[in-house]
Amino acid sequence: MTHLKKALGIDIGGTKICYGIVDRNGNVLSDIKKTPTPKTSAEIYDTLKNIIQENYSNIDVVGLSSAGAVNLDNTRVVSSTPNLPHGYNNIDFSTLCDKKVYVENDANCAVVAEAAIGAGKGYHTVLMATIGTGIGGGVYSDGKLFRGAQGNALEVGSLKIFADKRQKCTCGRYDCWESYASGTGLKNCAQKGALEYEEFKTSIYKDKNPEDITTYDITDGVAKKDAFSVRVFEQWLYYMFIGLVSLTDIFNPDCIVISGGMCKFIDVQKMEDNINKESVVTDVKVKIAQTENRAGMIGAAILALVHT
Numbered sequence: 001m002t003h004l005k006k007a008l009g010i011d012i013g014g015t016k017i018c019y020g021i022v023d024r025n026g027n028v029l030s031d032i033k034k035t036p037t038p039k040t041s042a043e044i045y046d047t048l049k050n051i052i053q054e055n056y057s058n059i060d061v062v063g064l065s066s067a068g069a070v071n072l073d074n075t076r077v078v079s080s081t082p083n084l085p086h087g088y089n090n091i092d093f094s095t096l097c098d099k100k101v102y103v104e105n106d107a108n109c110a111v112v113a114e115a116a117i118g119a120g121k122g123y124h125t126v127l128m129a130t131i132g133t134g135i136g137g138g139v140y141s142d143g144k145l146f147r148g149a150q151g152n153a154l155e156v157g158s159l160k161i162f163a164d165k166r167q168k169c170t171c172g173r174y175d176c177w178e179s180y181a182s183g184t185g186l187k188n189c190a191q192k193g194a195l196e197y198e199e200f201k202t203s204i205y206k207d208k209n210p211e212d213i214t215t216y217d218i219t220d221g222v223a224k225k226d227a228f229s230v231r232v233f234e235q236w237l238y239y240m241f242i243g244l245v246s247l248t249d250i251f252n253p254d255c256i257v258i259s260g261g262m263c264k265f266i267d268v269q270k271m272e273d274n275i276n277k278e279s280v281v282t283d284v285k286v287k288i289a290q291t292e293n294r295a296g297m298i299g300a301a302i303l304a305l306v307h308t
């Protein structure tokens, strides 16, 4: 019997580092461990080094999942990442140990994990959108990750959905999809709706300053059948749909996987019906992610093993 190779998958998050030993099929073979993400890049480096040493004799390769754009050699995070400390993009992760260390963007790792063992298992082309504070994305097609010339493909949060500079995004550009359809986007929809919609006058939030209406207020308002919240939420869902249907026409996925903190509020069956009606592509399935917190760790490990 041939030795089945194993990877140490490590997910470097803004608040915690999570890791475990994973095989080529995405099976987690060890306990999943967690440690807080240190505050400086030097400490992050040392923590990663210690985690790898702890597991060194049991693994063949190391896969790292990180926020930010990753270079084509999969050794560094090249973009600035607001959740990770100064100097982080100077780290050459390949120097962590003498076994291969493979780094990939967290959204890309997530789509690999979903395609391997999650909601996208068995599909040809999986498009993933992670709806949180912003929107991340990835495409895994015919056994391969779509990376683009510099490794920055599928920065779907920056997709432009208007041509007339309506709303400034936190990135400084205008009309990025994520400024309309993320969790932050829902808050933006509420602020705008408070000024425009008649329903605000009779809403449970009518005495609130529009700027103080939160994402939670709206999802809670929908649950309480507040007409204003429902209208804001429907507008938000429409923005979500506009982005997903455009991406469907570009990538021809047979499965779209939605993940992140906001995905539990989305009626995926309705989204699927609407996408199939509006897109030139047919028979697209829309599903909720299954691997969530383990996605980065598992996806990074699989990628490291595939590229060894």
Ligand SMILES: [Zn+2]
Residues within 6 Å of the ligand: 157, 158, 169, 170, 171, 172, 173, 174, 176, 179
């Ligand atoms: Zn933006």
